[in-house]
Amino acid sequence: MITAVDGNFDQALLRQAFGAFPSGVTAFCGLIDGVPEGMAASSFTSVSLDPPLVSVCVANTSATWPRLAELExxxxxxxxxxxxxxxxxxxxxxxxxxxxxxxTSTDTGAVFVHGSTLWLECVPFKRVEAGDHEIVVLQIVALAVYPDVAPMVFHRSNFHGLATAG
Known part of the structure; x- marks a missing residue:
């Protein structure tokens, strides 16, 4: 066991702590002048059913996000x-x-990766500054679910598949 109290920890230990929680991995993409642009994000989560919202956290140092942020x-x-x-x-x-x-892309410029377990076409809803990241809240306008496709999981800085229950 590793412990730290009173904020007495460094970023490496904090990264290790955050890595203890498995998360899905998303591709966050759009078309810019007809060319796909995108990035991977493991900080994706559902937010609301009404309206249908999800969020992704993006590092302030990202060179990709400022370009994607301009898209509808x-x-x-x-x-x-x-x-x-x-x-x-x-x-x-x-x-x-x-x-x-x-x-593939939609007529509206959303880009999706073939073979994924879920596609969400989104419009920007809200952006919130949060430390060294920005929380990007997106409203879902269309979706496609592929329930037979197993998702990737990011855990302890590595990609994994899910073990089947048995």
């Missing part, structure tokens, strides 16, 4: 357990992030 529609794909290379590509800081990604 965004696609959010919950990645499948087979999307490890897609997640790594979308998380990279350089190169063509979509070079080996099988993707």
């Amino acid at each position: 529609r965004l696609g959010l794909s919950v990645l499948a357990d087979e999307h490890t290379t897609v997640a790594r590509s979308l998380a990279s800081k350089s190169g063509d992030r979509f070079a080996d990604v099988d993707w």
